[in-house]
Amino acid sequence: MTAEFIHWGIALLPVLIMLALFNWLxxxxxxxxxxxxxxxLLGGIAAVACYPVSGRMIDTLPIGFNIYSRFIAPWIEExxxxxxxxxxxxxxxxxxxxxxIISGFAIGAGFSVVENxxxxxxxxxxxxxxxxxxxxxxxxxxxxxxxxxxxxxHEFAERxxxxxxxxxxxxxxxxxxxxxxxxxxxxIFNQFPDRPMLAMMGAIMISPILLIxxxxxxxxxxQEWLASEFAAHKAxxxxxxxxxxxxxxxxxxxxxxADRLGPDAGGRIRDYWRTQAxxxxxxxxxxxxxxxxxxxxxxxxxxxxxxxxxxxxxxxxKSTFAALTPLLPFSRNDYWEVSELRQRMKKKG
Numbered sequence: 603m604t605a606e607f608i609h610w611g612i613a614l615l616p617v618l619i620m621l622a623l624f625n626w627l628x629x630x631x632x633x634x635x636x637x638x639x640x641x642x643l644l645g646g647i648a649a650v651a652c653y654p655v656s657g658r659m660i661d662t663l664p665i666g667f668n669i670y671s672r673f674i675a676p677w678i679e680e681x682x683x684x685x686x687x688x689x690x691x692x693x694x695x696x697x698x699x700x701x702x703i704i705s706g707f708a709i710g711a712g713f714s715v716v717e718n719x720x721x722x723x724x725x726x727x728x729x730x731x732x733x734x735x736x737x738x739x740x741x742x743x744x745x746x747x748x749x750x751x752x753x754x755x756h757e758f759a760e761r762x763x764x765x766x767x768x769x770x771x772x773x774x775x776x777x778x779x780x781x782x783x784x785x786x787x788x789x790i791f792n793q794f795p796d797r798p799m800l801a802m803m804g805a806i807m808i809s810p811i812l813l814i815x816x817x818x819x820x821x822x823x824x825q826e827w828l829a830s831e832f833a834a835h836k837a838x839x840x841x842x843x844x845x846x847x848x849x850x851x852x853x854x855x856x857x858x859x860a861d862r863l864g865p866d867a868g869g870r871i872r873d874y875w876r877t878q879a880x881x882x883x884x885x886x887x888x889x890x891x892x893x894x895x896x897x898x899x900x901x902x903x904x905x906x907x908x909x910x911x912x913x914x915x916x917x918x919x920k921s922t923f924a925a926l927t928p929l930l931p932f933s934r935n936d937y938w939e940v941s942e943l944r945q946r947m948k949k950k951g
Contacts, residue, residue: 605730606726608730609722609726609728609730609733610722610733612730612733612734612737612738613718613721613722613733613736613737613741614715614718614719614737614741615737616737616738616741616742617710617711617714617715617737617741617742617744617745618711618715620707620711620742620745620810621638621704621707621708621711621745624703624704624707624813624814624817625638625704627814627817628700628704628817628821629700629821629892629893630698630700630821630824630889630892630893631892632697632698632700632701632704632942633701633704633705633708634945634949638708641705641708641709641712642708642709642711642712642715643712644686644689644709644712645683645686645708645709645710645711645712645713645714645715645716645744646712646713646715646716647686648679648682648683648685648686648709648712648713649682649712649713649714649715649716649717649720650716651682652678652679652682652717653720655678668795671792671795672789672792672793672795673789675788675792676784676785676788676789676792677785679713679744679788680747680748680751680781680784680785680788681781682713683709683710683713683744683747683748683751683784684748684751684777684780684781684784686709687702687705687706687709687748687751687752687755687777688755688774688777690705691755691756691759691772691776691777692772694934694937694938694941695938696752696756696938697763697935697938697939697942698756698820698823698824698827698935699753699756699757699816699819699820699823699824700817700820700821700824701820702749702752702753702755702756702820703749703752703753703813703816703817703820704749704817705752706745706748706749706750706751706752706753707745707746707748707749707813708745709748710744710745710746710747710748710749711741711744711745713744713748714736714740714741714742714744714745715741717740717744718733718736718737718740718741721736731798731799732798734802735798735799735801735802738802738805738806739791739798739801739802739803739804739805739806740791740802740805742805742806742809743787743788743791743801743805743809745809746787746805746809746812746813747783747784747785747787747788748784749813749816750780750783750784750787750812750816751777751780751781751783751784752780753780753816753820754777754779754780754783755776755777755780758773758775758776758779759773759776762934763933763934763935764827764933764935765933765934766852766928766930766931766932766933769928770933770934791804791805821893824889824893825890825893828886828889828890829890831886831936832883832886832887832890835879835882835883835886835936836883838879838931839876839879839880839883842872842875842876842879843876847872848931850931852929852930852931855929856871856875856926856929856930859871859925859926859929860872863922867918867922870914870917870918871918871922871926873910873914874911874914874915874918874926875930877907877910877911877914878911878930878932878940879932880907881904881907881908881911881940881943882932882936882939882940884900884904884907884943885936885939885940885942885943886939888943888946889939889942899946899947901947904943904947905947908944908947
């Protein structure tokens with residue numbers, strides 16, 4: 603019983619400890635335990651989806667396990683994990699690159715945990731060496747490959763994410779280079795079935811350095827992005843607070859819509875834009891403060907702004923709101939920042 607307990611520990615815990623470390627290194631504190639648990643669940647679902655091929659059906663394939671694991675499994679398993687990342691991007695659940703990296707590693711960790719649980723149950727007779735390789739090698743590899751896929755996709759999607767939301771165009775090709783890189787790394791890792799310790803040492807030595815480098819790059823990128831956009835959004839909010847339309851093409855179109863709908867609806871349009879701009883500024887300011895370790899929340903004011911935004915959305919009506927939304931100069935990333943602010947408010951109580 604003691605040996606079995608040790609086997610489970612070394613097979614499952616290392617990748618979860620690494621995930622906790624990477625999440626701790628996130629200066630913006632983007633991930634809650636609830637979100638991490640959800641990402642682990644997504645990875646587990648991907649592992650279960652792969653099991654009919656990688657598990658039950660593997661013994662019936664004439665090509666044999668070694669050929670399958672070395673040349674076919676990487677395409678299937680990285681594809682299953684990649685679908686989860688595509689879904690998160692499509693639903694605007696990933697904002698900064700650091701967010702993408704941690705999300706990718708968490709899904710990969712969930713995949714490896716469930717996969718290792720399946721193998722622990724199927725092959726309880728295997729020794730500690732097997733589970734050490736799977737826990738420190740295979741599991742870390744699964745998290746690393748998907749983190750790379752997610753970071754690559756974020757890099758290609760960055761321009762669209764920073765464009766006005768109404769002009770956002772989702773592209774599947776953003777994920778192809780990262781997917782090919784993930785498959786290549788996975789394939790290389792699987793080329794050493796007779797020297798598993800070598801593959802494990804490669805994963806445990808290279809992956810942390812690579813991921814910490816990506817996290818540092820993602821943090822610097824997010825800080826630069828925040829600084830520039832925070833200044834622009836503050837100027838926009840100042841103009842709206844002063845009763846003026848901000849400069850830019852969006853203002854011309856929104857002002858024309860407001861004039862066409864009359865003073866009452868026009869006033870509500872201006873108020874909606876101003877309230878949304880206030881929340882974007884608060885979200886960005888909070889993240890900047892969070893990265894400096896001194897975030898302060900004006901709970902009452904932020905909560906009132908969210909309530910006002912919901913009230914204005916209803917008072918505008920479906921047709922007016924549908925016409926206004928694509929004209930507003932807010933990007934997908936701005937809306938993600940506001941959703942993060944809402945989550946932080948709930949977490950802070």
